[in-house]
Amino acid sequence: MWRILQRRITRCIEQTTFHRHYCKIPLPQNNLILVQEITEILKYKKWKKLIKSANLRKKLNPDVVRSVLYQDQLGNHLERLLSFFQWSKHKVGIQSDLNIHSFLAARLCSNRLYAPANSVLQHVIRLRFPPSDVVKSIDNCHKEFDESKEFDPVIFGLLMDKYREKGYLFEAASVLFFRNKDLDCVPSLLYCHRLLTDLLKASDFRLFWQVCDAMREANVTFTAFTYTSMVDAHCREGNVSGAKKVFAEMEENGLRPNMFTYNFLMKGLLRAGYVDEAIELKKSMFAKSLVPNLYIYTTIINGLCAANRFGEAIMVLAEMTEMGVKPDTVVYEALLDCYLKHDDVDEAFKMKDIKDAKGIDLVVCSTVLRGLCKCGKIEKAYELVDEMTREGNEPDLTTYTLLIKVHCQGDNVATALKRLEEMKKKNLAPLSQSIV
Numbered sequence: 001m002w003r004i005l006q007r008r009i010t011r012c013i014e015q016t017t018f019h020r021h022y023c024k025i026p027l028p029q030n031n032l033i034l035v036q037e038i039t040e041i042l043k044y045k046k047w048k049k050l051i052k053s054a055n056l057r058k059k060l061n062p063d064v065v066r067s068v069l070y071q072d073q074l075g076n077h078l079e080r081l082l083s084f085f086q087w088s089k090h091k092v093g094i095q096s097d098l099n100i101h102s103f104l105a106a107r108l109c110s111n112r113l114y115a116p117a118n119s120v121l122q123h124v125i126r127l128r129f130p131p132s133d134v135v136k137s138i139d140n141c142h143k144e145f146d147e148s149k150e151f152d153p154v155i156f157g158l159l160m161d162k163y164r165e166k167g168y169l170f171e172a173a174s175v176l177f178f179r180n181k182d183l184d185c186v187p188s189l190l191y192c193h194r195l196l197t198d199l200l201k202a203s204d205f206r207l208f209w210q211v212c213d214a215m216r217e218a219n220v221t222f223t224a225f226t227y228t229s230m231v232d233a234h235c236r237e238g239n240v241s242g243a244k245k246v247f248a249e250m251e252e253n254g255l256r257p258n259m260f261t262y263n264f265l266m267k268g269l270l271r272a273g274y275v276d277e278a279i280e281l282k283k284s285m286f287a288k289s290l291v292p293n294l295y296i297y298t299t300i301i302n303g304l305c306a307a308n309r310f311g312e313a314i315m316v317l318a319e320m321t322e323m324g325v326k327p328d329t330v331v332y333e334a335l336l337d338c339y340l341k342h343d344d345v346d347e348a349f350k351m352k353d354i355k356d357a358k359g360i361d362l363v364v365c366s367t368v369l370r371g372l373c374k375c376g377k378i379e380k381a382y383e384l385v386d387e388m389t390r391e392g393n394e395p396d397l398t399t400y401t402l403l404i405k406v407h408c409q410g411d412n413v414a415t416a417l418k419r420l421e422e423m424k425k426k427n428l429a430p431l432s433q434s435i436v
Helices: 002-015 029-041 047-053 062-069 078-092 098-110 114-126 131-139 154-165 169-179 189-201 205-217 224-237 240-252 259-271 275-287 294-306 310-322 329-341 345-353 362-374 378-390 397-409 413-425
Strands: none
Touching (some): 029 047, 062 078, 154 189, 189 224, 224 240, 224 259, 294 310, 310 329, 329 362, 362 378, 378 397
16 A cells, blocks of 8 residues: 555655745755655645554654645645644654644634634633733744635634633633734634633723723624623622613613613612612613512612611512512521511511412421521511421421421520431431531
């Protein structure tokens, strides 16, 4: 087989002009022949065996490997070309060559081979070159591509994503900053939004706003997600006026705020003490045919309770139920904490009367029980347990654990042990972490 392949290589050398355009360093004639031999061999799946049988491994050097990687003839075998590079780089010492890695990643992207391109970019990041050098190296690939090849700018988004996944948020943002100097190619909104989300998680607001400014300078069209992220950032910083301006700009640009946008702005208003304004914002949703969801109602009720406006919180709870939005534990705990904070145990106890379709609401009862135990109101706690039992809801592991915990805190060990025995009779095995 090698003899047949050798004849094909000879004919190819005679008929084909070597692509010097891609070769950075002029090669001697024997290396040119070696490049063509390797190029032909790489068209076969068993290229490693062919290289070994032709005894070409010892002849490889960095310049030959680079030249092979630049060959147009292997455009249909790019993944194999990548395998050859990974196989050979440890043997000829070109693993730190940034330009080769950039060129390979660019070629892979241009052929929609994004997964292999990602692996190359991941290695580039491990080389720890400055982001400016990496971006410049990839940008130079424009010059390496002739008219028959299309350079895919998505590579800059992939690079940004790789930095972001590693937690290098400044480096990820730097890709956008460097590309922004040349507005013809900016990472898409998908990658920008991912970066903005991670910057919010890291509370790096300074870099967050720098990224937003760079996007504006690049004439990137903001979406509802972009504006919502900006509202969230302003509110977390305590800049409510800035959040309201972004909210207004969003509507002026014809974008409809979603539930997240409203929720973030309401939280910001409530934290800043603008309770009435938050309530008005909720009311404005109905005018736009939007029904507040569980998170928005929870935010409003929490804010009203924190502002000691308990009566209004109860009214919002009634509205919430009327609109078909079922309250959860967080809502009930907020109301319960407000009652207990004002030492109004009787009103807190009345919360047990809230029913669901099956009768007694176990979520509410568990919340009330937890609050009563926390305040040491053991008699009321047992009264609630008795009522739950009459309704056909036997105390579970959580209920017993709460009661035992209260007895232990009150030095009533004998009663705690009785409750423990009751648990055993009902086959409710206590967890070691539960009884503390």
